[in-house]
Amino acid sequence: MKKILAATLAISASVAMADGNEDSLEEILVVGKALTSLSESGSRLSLALKEIPATVDVIDGDAMRIRRDVSLLEAVTRSAGFTGAGNPGNGGTSMSARGFTGQDVVTKLYDGNNYYTMASTITFPFDTWAVERVEILKGPASVLYGLGGIAGAYNVVPKSPSAEFVGMLRISAGEDGERYYGLGLTGSVSDSVIARIDYSDGDSDNWVNNGSSDTQMLAVALAWQATEDLTLSFRYDSGDQSPLRYFGVPVVGTDFDDDLVDLNLSVGDTDIKYDDEITRVIAEWNASDTMSVNIEAFELKTDRYWQTVETYFFNEGSGLIDRFDPLIIRHEMQQTGGRANFVFDSELKEMPLKMSLGFETTDISLDYTSNFNGSHPDSVDWGGDFDTVDPSNFIAGSWYDVSDSIAALDQVSDAMQWAVFGEAQLKVTDQVALVAGIRHDSIETDYERLTYNASGDRDTSVDNSVNQKVNPTMYRFGVVFDMTAGTTFYGQLSSGETHPRGGDIVRVSNSLREADTVKVEQYEVGLKQSLFDERLTWNLAVFDITRENMLIDDPDSSDPTDFTTVPEQTSQGVEIGLSYSANERLITYANAALVDAERDTGIETIDTPYAPKLTANVGMLYKVTDALHFGADYRYVDDRPYENRPLPAYSVVDLSMGYSVNEHVRVMVNAQNVFDELYATADHWTGGQWLVGRPRTLSMTFDVNF
Template identity: 30%
Template sequence: MGHTKFKLTGTCIAASTLVFSLHAYGQTTGTATPPGGGQRGEKTFSAEGTLTPTTVQSGIFIETPQTLTTPTTTGSRLGLTALETPASVEVLEGETIRQRGDQSITDAASRATGISQTSSASGNVFVSRGFAGNTSVMRLYDGTRQYVAGGTVTFPFDAWLADRVEILRGPASILFGEGAIGGAINTIPRKPTRDPISNEVRFAYGSQNTRRTAFGSGGAIDDRWSYRVDLSDNRSDGYVDRGQSRSLVAAGAIRFDATPNLKFTLSHDYGTQEPMAYFGIPLINGQISPSLKTANFNVADTYLRFKDQWTRFDTEWAASSTVTFRNSVYRIFSDRHWQDAEGYAYSPATRLITRSSFLGIDYTLDHVGNRFDATIKQPIASLANTLTVGFDVNRLKYARTRNDAGVAGAGVLTINPFNFVPGNFPTNVTIGELFTSQTSTRSFFAEDQLKLTSQLSLVGGLRFDRISYAKQDSRGIAADFSKQFNSTTGRLGVVYAVTPATSVYAQRSTAVDPLGGVVNTTLQQSQLDLTTGEQTEIGWKQLFDDGKGEFTLAAYTIKKKKLLIPDATNPLLSQQVGAQSSRGLEASLSYSPTSKIRFDINGAVLDARYDDFNETIGGVVFSRNGLTPPGVPEKMANAWVTWAFQPKWEAGFGMRYVGPRQINNANTGQAPSFTVADGSLRWAVKPGTTLALHFYNLFDRTYAQTLYSGNNQFILGRPRSVELSAQLRF
């Protein structure tokens, strides 16, 4: 068959030009240069029958939309574009994230299709496709996962570092191992490129005495060496009493191109946080009391301090036009400290609040590993085929120190919410080392794309994980033990390219979730099985109107078995019971009808339910069959419109809707739905200098961002706020 070319041209916001070059058959090449750098800035992609990535030529303002034609590393290791991947993959460009005013990865990801956050001061947590928590929605940094320790993941947190955020909805275990039934959120940092050296500085000031300072620099030093450096410092007085917070991130990477085909990159990222020590307010008569909107019931001497360090050495060798090797040696070190009171319950009889959950926690996590893979492009019986095989070996040491669970009689346990005196952390709470543990994982994975015809592809993957776990009780109370967990997961999908700009797909995948976090496994949990899940998904992805628009639609059903929940009578024990499922529809639309306006809209509806779930409370068994898991919204939607209304001016307006969430397994109450509106106004003062005004929660909506501590306690979202920033590029 002859070579046929399809060319779609479109425009991006405010004089940015978006050019697609699509080839129906034969070899294709293309380059993508995203603003702010990143590996994709100079990578050439070549694949039989694939679509080239988007090329963005920046004007006064840079507005880079997500694109179905950009290869991702989160949906597949084969270098496939979203159009070629039989899964729901979404890309949020870092520049777009920052232009919208999203300062954190959490805020940015919660604008993605079907993703909501349920975070607290102790870490970032997401909900996807009906499943919540860091053991069901995995967090990754540059493709490397961090094991969940203490139920929290605290890095990455600052959007300044991001070249892009890639989101895979649905099981991701074949790529990253256990802990991803609901999906995976992968932050790709800005990296060295061969572009000329460029620098950028940002200063911002806003409501709650918020101050932000950031610096970035990167480019080619000579014909072999290139670098990238990013710094970001954020401080605020917070929107509640005693709500001060601060954070600092520093990231650096240097790359050496030994030959055009052999590259070495050494990078180190450091992040430290002292987040706002706020865990919400209790409901009064089932409602949020307006008089408590700024209340903070934590102790006066509370502190939360998190430090994370990531060091990586990456090697990439294109041994030939058909064989590429990649290797990553990495070390992740985390050091986290808490001292606070996190639980508050209101008593109508006494009109007082009982303060509990006094936590004194220190822990360190030291994680080293090596990941290797090889990609081979070799026809099979004249059919184009791409195969990736690899392994990941890692070892993690974890030490946890905290107080005993019971604190009855310690300190001031009852407080008057309307005449509040914070008090201090109880002096009679004993804090000591609880346990140490070692977790070793050996994984083998393989993924393959076989092109049965020029339009029909078969994409499959398989992964085997062997996890060896050993735990030593430091108090001499519980018995030491060891356990080995084995799991095999897979995905099989088919993709049909109806046209070069339209594809439909179907897939079946499996996944496993850990028992509340592998590194925290208890003796009782070690006797149980891993939680398993299965998903069936079909979807449609479409470029339209000469490349000015993109549309996606997906339908899925997921079933998770062998659920693990805390025993209602003894939180130190767990119950592994029954099954939970969800089914839903997700859709997204990005469209630039003219060069001056762009719409980004997405929405999700789902039915999440317990299928076979009996909960024991006080020795009595209650059936929860047919009820909705707590904290899971079944309707979500996001919209953002950008309008370049004058040659040097750009306005943005967005809305985020999260539907009602159940507050407990019995579904006896709900957190109300909420809609939050944000906006931005940007002015290009001169080339390289931009002033921006960002508005948050424009209509000052009081809403529960997170359901916390038994879900009768709400962490409220940020009230109406404004920030003014200046950014210089030189």
């Protein structure tokens, strides 16, 4: 990334010299959008929020940065019903929504594009510095974005270049050695070319020992107005992360042990890295007054590495802790593909008709390295490779004290995906519109888990190759009724599907070679309303979702490649959200979700693991004077069921205060978790090992506009 950053300095200089105008600091802090605002995520038809037969929340990038939500997970989980379930094993991005948990539950999009999950892990995007806004679609999103997204999708919309020169600089420092800075520049390079560069760099010692982390993010965008109707764009995005090397602490009884919560039980040489690079070329053509075309080609390169000892058991008799599962894993993955979408405005028997037709294709290759290929003579000994540490006199030790296993190429895979999709809105009357969509995917995966001989050499005489092909078809049918100018009622029936291997289209096993996709069906009705000249907007949604024959990590196996089948999982719930601009000085928002989620294991019916029944968020931003603002945010997450050790409910309050020294300089103070609540953000995949959430943390930030 450093070489690429250096290469962009010439562009930065060109942008800076192209326009010397200055702009004042942005003070309009949006935490909600009017129902007449267009959505890029709830439909490919560029419909207004009120025209979409689903709930769509919009979180503005400025609001994230005022609250100092550095990660997208922190920002997105302020939406109704979304809670974090991230840990270093899944890239820190997994979440729970509408009664379901996992990477295939909420599709993560970047600028409208879905980059596929591998091994339940997604690591990009992650940073909020270059984000214009995040749009959150509730309910199955498969009809728009392909497999997965059974409870919704969120689309990270990056900042776009502008012709006017604007520069932004952020410098921030906080407790636990936290440091962060961001730089953004945009402006004209020539009469027809505009550019934008955003860069951020952050590191922290964090709130546990041996837990240092650092991140770098770079986003470069060029847009060329080739003709009045044709725009050609180039975008390059990269992210390098060495996240908090922490997998939690074992639960003692049914709760935290106060003597353990400050410990990081990882070995001293734990190593976790995520590197992602995305290159895109985009053409946007307004072919006529009634037709527009969007075509994109992309390449995503991902390199992830873990060397960890991540499973811990507390011995109540001795007071010691056993550390198991010394893992080495590497993902080297490349995704290359293209997408095209055509939008038409027409009529059907004098009724306005808007249609979208498109296709996409993606080729994915993977080299998966690990130290747990069972045929390799030097693979990890599950249950046998462990050590014991004394938490009262903790010494981190080395990974090599726990295991002498070695990593070798374990799995190779190539997946080819293509899809065709369509969507239409037919305005039957001035008040009633029908909105429907359909998508068909074809995914073929060639996968092999390699075999090694007793000498540790690959045995090419053994063919473990597996081929699987799935052809899911997903749909959505909705009705939107404008009861009044500001009140809309909607209903929808939609389906979604996920790959049989937990949403992972890149790998397959012999036992799943004949498996079909996991099917999801949802019914939803809702109400959207805006009042007081759109200063107050609120929405209500009632939903019922059923998923059948899904795969989950086998709770009786330490091998992360083992899965088991759940016959059925259901979820019914209610979501409500509100955003209110009381006046020019006060903005408030509130949302809540009440969900009843159950899982039929084939033997018994249980509460769905990690799915809270109640979640809520409340926040406000008040401009005391033109220069001084005060913000407060409250988050509540109910108990999250898991066997006989549910993760306890928690409440967290964050405060912020900002002072604009002048139109170019602002100083902010943030207090996260101001009441120092002790809570668990997530559970380890083995269960009974909770990750401690961030304690009270103070920070100061300087924002400069030039």
